[in-house]
Each structure stands twice: as C-alpha cells, then as structure tokens.
Amino acid sequence: MSHIVVFTRNTPDTAAKVEVGADGAVTWGTAQLVLNPWDEYSVTEAVLLRDAHKGKATVLSIGAETHNDALKQALAIGMDEAIRIAADAEHDALTFATLAAAAIRKLGDVSLAIFGKEFVDSNSDAHIYMLARKLGWNAVGAVSKIVAIDFAAKTLKVERMVEEGKQIVSTRLPAVISVLKDINEPKSPSFIGIRKASKANIPVWTAADLGVNNAAPAVKVVGFRNLPVRGGNCEIIEGATDQEKAEKLIAKLLEEKAL
Amino acid sequence: MSGIFVWIDHFRGKALPAAWEAISAAKTLEGEITALVFGSGVGNLATLAFHYGAHKVILCDDPSLADFRLEPYAALLTKLVSDHAPRAVLSGATTRGRELLAAAAADSESSLLSDVTELSAEGDSIKAVRPAYAGKVLSEVASTSRTAFVTLRSRAFALPAADASRSGEVIAVAPAIPADQIATQVEAFEEQRGSVNLTDAAIIITGGRAVGSAEGFAPVRELAEVLGGAVGATRAAVDAGYIPYAHQVGQTGKVVSPTLYVAAGVSGSIQHQAGMRTSKIIVAVNKDPDAPIFKIAQYGIVGDLFKVLPALSAAARAKLGK
Numbered sequence: 001m002s003h004i005v006v007f008t009r010n011t012p013d014t015a016a017k018v019e020v021g022a023d024g025a026v027t028w029g030t031a032q033l034v035l036n037p038w039d040e041y042s043v044t045e046a047v048l049l050r051d052a053h054k055g056k057a058t059v060l061s062i063g064a065e066t067h068n069d070a071l072k073q074a075l076a077i078g079m080d081e082a083i084r085i086a087a088d089a090e091h092d093a094l095t096f097a098t099l100a101a102a103a104i105r106k107l108g109d110v111s112l113a114i115f116g117k118e119f120v121d122s123n124s125d126a127h128i129y130m131l132a133r134k135l136g137w138n139a140v141g142a143v144s145k146i147v148a149i150d151f152a153a154k155t156l157k158v159e160r161m162v163e164e165g166k167q168i169v170s171t172r173l174p175a176v177i178s179v180l181k182d183i184n185e186p187k188s189p190s191f192i193g194i195r196k197a198s199k200a201n202i203p204v205w206t207a208a209d210l211g212v213n214n215a216a217p218a219v220k221v222v223g224f225r226n227l228p229v230r231g232g233n234c235e236i237i238e239g240a241t242d243q244e245k246a247e248k249l250i251a252k253l254l255e256e257k258a259l
Numbered sequence: 260m261s262g263i264f265v266w267i268d269h270f271r272g273k274a275l276p277a278a279w280e281a282i283s284a285a286k287t288l289e290g291e292i293t294a295l296v297f298g299s300g301v302g303n304l305a306t307l308a309f310h311y312g313a314h315k316v317i318l319c320d321d322p323s324l325a326d327f328r329l330e331p332y333a334a335l336l337t338k339l340v341s342d343h344a345p346r347a348v349l350s351g352a353t354t355r356g357r358e359l360l361a362a363a364a365a366d367s368e369s370s371l372l373s374d375v376t377e378l379s380a381e382g383d384s385i386k387a388v389r390p391a392y393a394g395k396v397l398s399e400v401a402s403t404s405r406t407a408f409v410t411l412r413s414r415a416f417a418l419p420a421a422d423a424s425r426s427g428e429v430i431a432v433a434p435a436i437p438a439d440q441i442a443t444q445v446e447a448f449e450e451q452r453g454s455v456n457l458t459d460a461a462i463i464i465t466g467g468r469a470v471g472s473a474e475g476f477a478p479v480r481e482l483a484e485v486l487g488g489a490v491g492a493t494r495a496a497v498d499a500g501y502i503p504y505a506h507q508v509g510q511t512g513k514v515v516s517p518t519l520y521v522a523a524g525v526s527g528s529i530q531h532q533a534g535m536r537t538s539k540i541i542v543a544v545n546k547d548p549d550a551p552i553f554k555i556a557q558y559g560i561v562g563d564l565f566k567v568l569p570a571l572s573a574a575a576r577a578k579l580g581k
C-alpha cells in the first residue's frame with residue numbers, strides 16, 4: 001500500500017503581464033489563475049505511481065481558498081483526495097514546510113511526496129528540501145526518471161539532473177522528490193475526473209488542527225517594484241547586404257566590450 | 260552574531276564560478292568571511308578561497324563527502340551554523356546550493372532568501388532584492404532570523420579578482436554524521452556531452468522555432484563556437500525536438516544573465532523574456548520587424564537567420580582573427 005502526496009497551488013497564467021500597481025500590490029490584470037505548470041508533472045507522476053502500485057494519491061495546497069481550483073484540477077487529472085491547509089497569503093517556505101510536515105504526519109501513512117521542479121512565481125526551489133528536513137526524510141530534487149521504486153522494501157532509485165550531467169541516485173523511503181519535465185507526458189483532466197472534481201468537497205485543515213503555532217514568517221516581504229524599463233531604443237542595424245550589417249554589428253559589440 | 264559563511268560549491272574539486280561570486284556578495288556585508296569547503300581531496304579549494312577573498316576557511320575533507328549528498332552536507336552545515344552563529348550563510352543559487360541552504364535553513368529555523376540579485380545589511384537585518392513572478396517584478400525581502408541563508412543568482416555579483424599572495428587559517432572539522440548512516444548513494448554519473456553551463460555563460464546564442472530542425476541549429480552553434488558562447492533555445496524549439504531541454508531559456512527553463520544574448524528566430528514571448536531580460540546586451544535577429552523581441556533588444560538585424568548568423572560568424576572570425 002502506497003500513499004503518495006503532491007503539493008500544488010495556483011499561479012497566474014505564465015502569459016500574464018505581471019506588474020506592481022501604484023498601491024504597491026502585484027497585479028496580473030484579467031489573467032487566469034492556473035495549476036503551477038510544473039505541477040502537471042508531479043500530479044501525473046503521482047497518478048501513474050498510484051495506478052501501478054495500487055495505492056492512494058492525495059493532493060494538498062497551503063493557502064487561501066483561491067487554491068481550491070488547483071486542487072480540483074488535480075482531482076480531475078486523477079488524484080483521489082484533496083485537502084487545503086488554511087494559511088496567510090504571505091507565508092514563507094519555512095512556514096510552508098512546518099505546516100506541510102504536520103499535515104503529512106496527520107495523514108500518517110505517506111511514503112512519498114512529489115513536487116514540481118519549482119513554483120513559477122516564487123522559483124525558490126526550497127519547499128521540497130525544507131519539508132524533507134522537517135520530516136527527517138530524504139530528498140532528491142530534479143528527478144528526470146524513476147528507475148525503480150519499491151514501497152514494501154522502502155527503496156527508491158532515480159535519475160537526476162545536475163549542472164554537470166545525469167546521476168543515478170538511490171535512497172530509502174519515505175522520501176520527498178521534485179520532478180522535471182522529462183519525467184512523463186502530463187495527463188489531461190478526464191471526463192469522469194472533471195465530474196468527480198466538480199462535486200468534491202475539499203476539507204480545510206487549520207494550523208490549530210495540525211498543532212502548529214502561527215508564527216510570523218522568517219522572511220519579511222518589504223515590497224515589490226517593477227523592473228527597470230528596458231528597450232524602446234533598439235538600434236536596427238542597416239546595410240545593403242547581410243554581410244555589411246554583420247560587420248557593423250560585430251564592430252559595435254567589440255566597442256562595447258561584449259565580445 | 261558575527262561573520263559571514265560562504266559555502267563553496269564544486270563538482271569533483273572544481274569550483275563553480277558562482278562560488279567565488281558569493282565571496283563578492285559577502286564583501287558587501289560587513290564581517291569576517293569564512294569559506295566552507297566540504298568534499299574529499301579538496302584542499303586546493305581552500306587555497307583558492309583565500310585568493311578570492313576569504314579570511315578563514317573551515318574545511319571538512321572526508322571520503323563520505325566525495326559526492327554531494329544532502330544528508331551529510333546539511334547536517335554539517337547546520338552544526339557549523341549552530342556552533343558559530345554567523346550572520347549570514349551565502350552560496351550561489353546552483354542546484355546544490357539551493358538544496359543545501361534550504362535544508363540547513365529549515366534545520367535552524369531560519370529565513371532563506373533565494374535567488375538574490377542585490378544584498379545589503381541594515382542594522383541586524385539582511386535585506387535582499389530577488390526576482391518574483393518569474394522575473395516579471397522584483398521583490399524586496401528581509402530576514403528576521405539570527406542567521407540569514409542566502410542563495411545568489413549566477414552572474415548577479417562580479418567574480419572577485421584573485422590574489423595569489425593571500426592566505427589564512429584553515430580550520431579542519433569532522434563530518435557531522437557517520438558514513439554508514441547516510442541512506443542516499445550516488446550510484447552512477449554520466450557527464451552531459453558538450454554541456455555548457457548556460458547560467459555561467461558570458462555569451463549565449465539562442466535559436467527559436469524558426470531554426471526549423473535539429474540541423475537548423477548549425478548556424479546557431481557555429482556563431483556560439485566562434486564567440487566562445489553557449490547555445491540556448493526557446494521552448495518552441497525544445498518542444499519540437501530540435502534540441503534537448505537543458506538548453507531551454509525562460510520561465511520554465513533556465514534563467515540567464517549573460518553579457519551578450521543573441522536571439523535568432525525568437526519572437527520574444529513573455530515566458531522567454533522571463534529567462535533572459537536581465538542580459539546586459541540583447542541582440543535580436545528576426546525577419547519580422549514587428550517581433551516583440553525588438554522591444555527589449557539593444558541591437559537588431561531584420562533578416563533571415565540562416566543568412567545573418569553565418570555572416571556574423573564570418574565577420575567575427577575576421578575581426579577576432581580566428
């Protein structure tokens with residue numbers, strides 16, 4: 001029996017133009033909130049493993065009610081159950097890890113937690129490692145392939161990518177992993193899944209339910225600002241031939257010490 | 260509360276440039292800089308750490324640390340932080356650096372400021388600027404814990420000048436957990452063929468969907484070779500199977516910040532821009548004069564990449580005498 005969990009949440013669509021408004025708040029216009037694109041891989045992997053190993057797959061989100069959409073989408077793709085853990089919008093990765101670890105302990109029988117490689121808006125790549133340490137579990141990030149997994153023997157062997165190349169790494173379960181896009185072909189929500197998700201009642205656990213004190217986050221967000229304005233002054237290199245344009249451009253780049 | 264720790268990321272004894280850049284970042288904070296060198300047979304890195312500006316080195320040289328594994332590395336870093344209470348622990352935001360600092364920050368209930376591009380000390384607090392929403396906006400963050408763990412975006416801080424006359428005290432320490440208690444084993448390693456580390460590259464030549472095929476990348480590769488740069492790609496080119504994912508630049512690929520970024524046959528989607536808009540000089544080669552990439556480029560050539568890139572390679576060869 002294997003119990004696999006996935007953590008996910010909503011994020012503004014990647015095509016959104018994100019800006020800081022006059023009031024200092026981050027806005028993304030009318031763009032939709034979607035399941036974090038990286039989590040399409042983690043959700044799919046959990047569903048595939050659940051099917052292959054006859055277990056259970058639970059999806060969790062930490063945050064406000066807006067994340068129910070991400071949970072429902074994960075249910076529609078094939079997760080068995082969804083739980084939301086209520087938390088302030090402004091929680092840092094450490095608060096996340098404390099709550100997530102308590103939730104996994106409450107579930108009791110979890111042997112694998114799967115994350116997407118990163119969250120497209122925070123890109124901290126921190127959540128998996130912090131959670132693993134809070135649970136005293138092993139962590140392997142950037143997994144491109146599960147080579148072997150044996151829930152009964154509690155063993156896991158994966159292929160993982162580092163800057164220099166590919167590693168084969170083995171470790172013991174329970175473990176936390178994060179997955180890259182090579183891991184699978186993301187599943188789309190199924191018709192039955194969508195129906196099930198639309199009817200799903202998503203339970204909410206609070207920090208108090210989990211016996212966690214609501215401490216202030218260790219990282220304080222002071223504010224947001226827009227990127228320095230870039231462009232508006234592109235110099236189009238003119239010339240009679242490509243050869244002439246190329247020579248002009250190389251000369252300019254040398255002048256700017258870019259080469 | 261005193262002193263700054265800098266963890267030196269290396270692969271088999273070869274340090275990543277981001278490790279030395281972290282010493283530059285440490286210099287912007289006040290205090291003694293201690294380089295942490297973990298590995299097996301890595302005494303040479305201690306010597307180099309002094310050359311790049313460390314005042315002290317804590318060296319843990321042990322066979323159990325030969326390959327980076329989170330359990331022994333995090334246990335050791337957590338122990339050192341608890342023993343010395345540094346004000347900050349810095350590392351490049353490399354694959355290993357992100358893992359290690361996140362884990363040790365969780366162990367020590369401390370704040371983690373990740374992927375930082377600017378750093379400062381304000382009273383007791385460490386403040387930083389980091390890109391948020393995939394680099395579409397900047398976020399100012401501050402640490403509230405005794406020790407701040409900070410990972411630094413590659414190339415956001417300059418590589419310090421090395422001074423071979425510098426040296427200092429090396430403190431040798433033992434590993435924090437015995438080898439037989441480490442569950443994780445690295446069983447095999449396969450080097451990526453012709454791998455160029457995009458995040459470290461000073462020059463990147465990127466091909467988009469317009470290259471049309473795997474062979475179509477030839478003029479992109481040629482220019483990269485002539486200029487000593489790395490090859491990047493858009494997601495459209497990766498998804499079409501022209502080139503492996505490791506080359507993808509953008510919101511769901513690598514975030515890069517080279518001195519020169521040449522985008523050829525790239526429209527300049529918002530997701531692609533998220534990965535390259537902090538490049539110092541952006542050059543766009545596109546046959547559509549209205550392509551959005553021209554809006555963020557400093558120089559543009561309107562034309563066919565299959566003609567313009569070879570012309571650039573030829574011109575560069577002539578000028579650079581290659």
Ligand SMILES: Cc1cc2nc3c(=O)[nH]c(=O)nc-3n(C[C@H](O)[C@H](O)[C@H](O)COP(=O)(O)OP(=O)(O)OC[C@H]3O[C@@H](n4cnc5c(N)ncnc54)[C@H](O)[C@@H]3O)c2cc1C
Binds near residue numbers: 509534545550
């Ligand atoms: C969740 C999500 C995440 C994404 N993440 C990323 C990411 O990380 N990185 C990324 O790059 N994209 C990403 N995308 C995709 C992004 O939206 C664009 O589809 C993609 O960047 C377009 O790639 P392109 O510029 O190569 O192709 P196109 O947009 O098709 O542009 C091709 C360009 O080539 C020009 N051209 C054609 N022929 C020639 C020629 N012979 N010579 C010169 N120019 C020519 C055309 O004028 C055009 O401007 C993501 C999308 C989503 C939904």
Ligand SMILES: Nc1ncnc2c1ncn2[C@@H]1O[C@H](COP(=O)(O)O)[C@@H](O)[C@H]1O
Binds near residue numbers: 007038096115122123
């Ligand atoms: N509040 C949250 N609830 C559930 N999952 C989360 C939350 N925050 C981040 N994650 C997941 O953590 C992973 C890594 O995020 P990050 O460490 O920020 O790159 C992603 O797969 C996210 O979906």
